[in-house]
Amino acid sequence: MANQGESKKKGLSMRSRYLVVILTAILVLIVSVTILYLQQQLPALTPTPTVEINMTAKQFRYDPVIIRGHEGAEATSVPPDGQFANVTIKVHKGDSVIIHITALDVTHGFGIQEYNVFTSIPVGQTVTVEFVANQAGKFLFYCTAFCGTGHPRHTGILIVEGD
Numbered sequence: 001m002a003n004q005g006e007s008k009k010k011g012l013s014m015r016s017r018y019l020v021v022i023l024t025a026i027l028v029l030i031v032s033v034t035i036l037y038l039q040q041q042l043p044a045l046t047p048t049p050t051v052e053i054n055m056t057a058k059q060f061r062y063d064p065v066i067i068r069g070h071e072g073a074e075a076t077s078v079p080p081d082g083q084f085a086n087v088t089i090k091v092h093k094g095d096s097v098i099i100h101i102t103a104l105d106v107t108h109g110f111g112i113q114e115y116n117v118f119t120s121i122p123v124g125q126t127v128t129v130e131f132v133a134n135q136a137g138k139f140l141f142y143c144t145a146f147c148g149t150g151h152p153r154h155t156g157i158l159i160v161e162g163d
């Protein structure tokens with residue numbers, strides 16, 4: 001009788017050991033499948049690179065400062081020489097571009113024809129424009145609100161690098 005009870009106990013513990021092995025195997029399988037699935041989904045989960053810029057607008061220039069970006073994203077401005085755009089913004093193709101524009105002196109605007117971005121910025125206010133730089137090349141951006149005699153040269157260049 002005692003022997004039978006012992007073997008029953010032994011049988012049970014063997015069974016539970018077997019159960020643990022099976023459950024562990026199932027768990028490992030689930031984890032592996034999940035990892036494989038996530039690896040496949042990874043490109044979709046990777047966030048789009050973002051370039052975020054604070055930019056002031058005043059007669060007759062833009063002054064951008066990159067506040068979030070990556071190596072290769074650049075914003076440069078020089079005093080306007082009366083003929084050429086004073087500012088260049090450089091991003092990579094595919095970048096998500098966010099520009100917060102503040103009009104300091106009078107109402108200004110901001111437009112990029114090829115990206116269908118057009119906005120006006122009332123004096124003292126900040127307006128945010130967002131677009132995905134999905135076309136490579138050099139694009140003129142310009143003031144869309146008549147802001148004074150120098151308005152025609154209130155422009156800049158957006159450079160989108162890539163193919």
Ligand SMILES: [Cu+2]
Pocket residue numbers: 057058059060107108109143144145146147151154
């Ligand atoms: Cu302007």
